[in-house]
Amino acid sequence: MNLNRKRYLSFAVHRDGPPVTGKQLSTAIWKSLLSLYGEATVSDTRLYLNEFDENSGLGYLQCNLYRLKHVIAAAALIESIDETKVSFEPKKTSGTIKALHRMKSQFLLLL
C-alpha cells in the first residue's frame, strides 16, 4: 500500500472582513491541524496549497489521502484568520488536479 497517495481538494472560503492571502490560510490550517491532532499527524499530512484566489475565496489544496479527513475537519474549525471571520467549505475531492480543473470550468460555464 502506497502511504503517500495524494488527494486534491477544491474549496471555498467565505469571509466577513478583509481578504485573506493564501499564505495566511495555509498557516491557519497548519495551526488548526497541529492544535487538533498533534505533531505526529501534521508530519504525515503533506499539506500544500496549490491555488487560492483571494477575491473569490476559491482554491485547491493537496494532501495525503489518509489525512484528508483530518485536514478538512481542522480547516472547518477555523473561525477567523487574523481579523477576518471565515467559513471553510470543502467542495470536491479528486485524485488528479486535472479533474478538479474540469469541474471548475463546468461550474463557471453554469454561471
Place this chain on the structure above:
Amino acid sequence: MKSVDMDIRTRTEQELQPFIEMAETLGYSAILSGCTTDAITTRESPVQVYRRHNLKSKKLSELKAQVSKIHGKYALVSAPLLEVDTANWVAEDSRVHLLTVDITGKNILRKTTAGLCASHGTALEVPIASLLDANGLNRSRIIKAIRDCVTTATRANMKVVLSSGANTPVRMRSPVALFHIGMLLGLEENQAKEAILSTPSAILKENLKRLDGTQLRSGLEIIRNGEENESE
C-alpha cells in the same frame, strides 16, 4: 428535503436574510431559528425557515410549564441536557424533540436516558459553535464532553443531530464540513452522514406533519376519506 441546519441563533427576524443567503450557498434546504413569527414561513427562496424553541430552565416544573405553553407553536423544541430527572422527562415527552448536549461536561448523558430517548425518538443535538470559540485545552475539554455523550447515544441507538449554532452567517458550516466535524466528535462515517442528511430532515418532516394535524404521533396518522384513491 436536503440538509437542514437546526440551530441558527438570531436576535431578530430582520437578521435572518444573510443567514438564508449563506444557507443557500452552502446547500441547505431549511434552517431553524427562534426568531420567526410563524412556525412555518413559506418563502420564495429555496431555503425555508422554521421556528424552533429552546427551553431555558433548570427546574423540571418550569420546563413542564414552558412546554405546555408553547405546544403546537414551534416546528422544533429542544431542551438542554441537565440532571437525570429532567433529562429523563425530556426523553419521554414527545413534545420535546431534541436534547442539547452540555459542553461543560457537568451533565453527562446516561445510558438509561439515552435508551429512553432512543425508544421515544428524541435526538441528541450537538451544536458546533462552542468548538469554534475555543482552542487548545478548552477545546479538548469540550471535545471530550461531546464525545462522551455521542458515544453513549450511539451505543443506545439514540439519534444524533449536528447543527451549527451560528449567531453570524459566517459561522455556519457546510454539510460536508459538519460531516467531518462529526467524525472528529466520535461518529462513524454512516452515523455522521445520518446526523447531517437524514435525521434532521426526518425529525422536521414528522413535526411539520404534527403541526398540520395530520399526524398525531409517530405511526399514528389521520388519512382523510378518499385521499389514497385521489393520489393513486
